[in-house]
Amino acid sequence: MAEPETHPIGLDEIDALASRAGRVIEKLRARVFSPGTSKSLDLRFNVRSAAEMCGRTEKALRDAEADGRLPEPEKDPATGRRTGYSLAEVNRMREVFGTLPRRAPTDPATVLAVQNFKGGVGKSTVVVHLAQYLALKGYRVCVVDCDSQASTTSVFGLNPDVDVDEEEDTLYPFFRHGGPTSLHYALRATYWPGIALIPANLGLYDAEYEFAARMVREQDFVLDRLRAGIASISDQFDVILLDPPPALGMISLSVLRAANAIIVPAPPNNIDFGSTAHFLRMMSSTLGELAQHGGARGYHFVKILATKMNDQKSAHMAIKRMMDAVFPQDMLGAVLKDSAEIDNASANLMTVYELTGPATRSETHKRCRVYLDAVGREVETEIRKTWPSHQAALRKEGIL
Known part of the structure; x- marks a missing residue:
């Protein structure tokens, strides 16, 4: 008779491991989210x-x-020099000069998923x-965090475990039977002028199970529930960015x-590129299946973005050439x-765009800003191409 198998790692041990990991997360978040403080944007722009x-x-x-169309700038009492302008003040200038680069009311809001x-x-x-790139340009942006890991929510200054109530603040109530009919309840202003956030936390993970159960009974309703929610708030924004879970x-x-547009981030290495190829096949197959129940969906654009590229790695260069x-x-x-620069900023739950002071004068920072601005500029152009009111300006700029 065979002896029974022994499994020294059971549920109690897994629970203990999770508890220890949770304590580490608490310490990390305590370092960033000090009690009684909220994140603020310290960016200032000189007159030029x-x-x-x-x-x-x-x-x-x-x-x-001078003529009163704009308020007098703040000045340092000691030197009498301008202290610089905030992003909110710059947007006020854009309003006065009529240079806010927004869509016309008749243009469709861009609902852009960054999906893999x-x-x-x-x-x-x-x-x-x-x-943040789009907000710096003056667009009205909403970020919808659909990922229960809540990384995006954390970067925007909210502690998912403390500041976010899954029953009131996330997508979870909207996905539940008899939930709200609009997503307005979940919109939060952020410390970035022009950016609103629908946050996430671990409780959103439960929505997956409830969604799956409802799929059996209310397939069409469930499939387009988020789409209807986005439509309920889209008149307030130019661009709505969706951050879905990685699964x-x-x-x-x-x-x-x-979504009506998709960016697919894909690092140029064998494993990640292989996974991206699988993602595209699964996306094609899945959309085909869903079209039979909820109607076909199309996109203004679907673009692949090479991420985490290292020019010093020959394998990266070879795979990037293959991707092209x-x-x-x-x-x-x-x-x-x-x-x-991105890694260092992320360690402090920040972005490269909100760094200030001496750190922004390093060559590493300047190079990183060039990469980020180039990505933002190209995506901005793809977005503007979808807005009929921008066609004349794009032709004038030589883009169309």
């Missing part, structure tokens, strides 16, 4: 930068201040930096149905390169 952001000359800006079923490809990094589940499928050859019309020309 502010004028460039508004598309006007420094003289035009000073004249508007594999984790670790830079999805949330792309979402937060793209959101093929009900929420990810809902994101595919809700296989997807000649589908790759973004810009590349998000591997950067210590």
